[in-house]
C-alpha cells in the first residue's frame with residue numbers, strides 16, 4: 628500500500644499551468660493545450676484536453692462558426708465565473724475531435740511559469 632499518492636496540489640506543483648483570472652485557482656495544465664487558434668465568446672479561446680477546478684452548466688445546442696455543437700458552459704469552482712465551455716457533441720464530422728474537450732476563454736486565464744524560476 629502506497630502512502631505517497633500525490634494530492635492534486637502536488638501533482639500541479641511543478642508543472643506550468645493556467646490560473647483563473649478571477650480567483651487564481653488552477654484551471655488546466657499548459658501541457659493539455661491542443662490549440663490557441665479558437666474563438667471564445669469574448670475573444671480568443673484555447674482548446675484543452677482537460678480542465679480542473681471547474682463545473683459544467685446545463686447542456687445545450689449552440690450554433691457556432693463550425694456548425695451546431697452540444698456544449699455546456701464551464702464555470703470555475705473557486706469564483707463561479709464562466710471560463711469557457713465543454714464540447715459534449717459536434718454535429719459535423721470534421722468537428723468530432725472537439726468532443727470531450729474544453730474551450731477556455733483566453734482572457735479568463737493567467738499563464739504562470741514562476742515555479743520554473745526556482746530550478
Ligand SMILES: [Zn+2]
Nearest residue numbers: 647650703706
Ligand atoms: Zn476562479
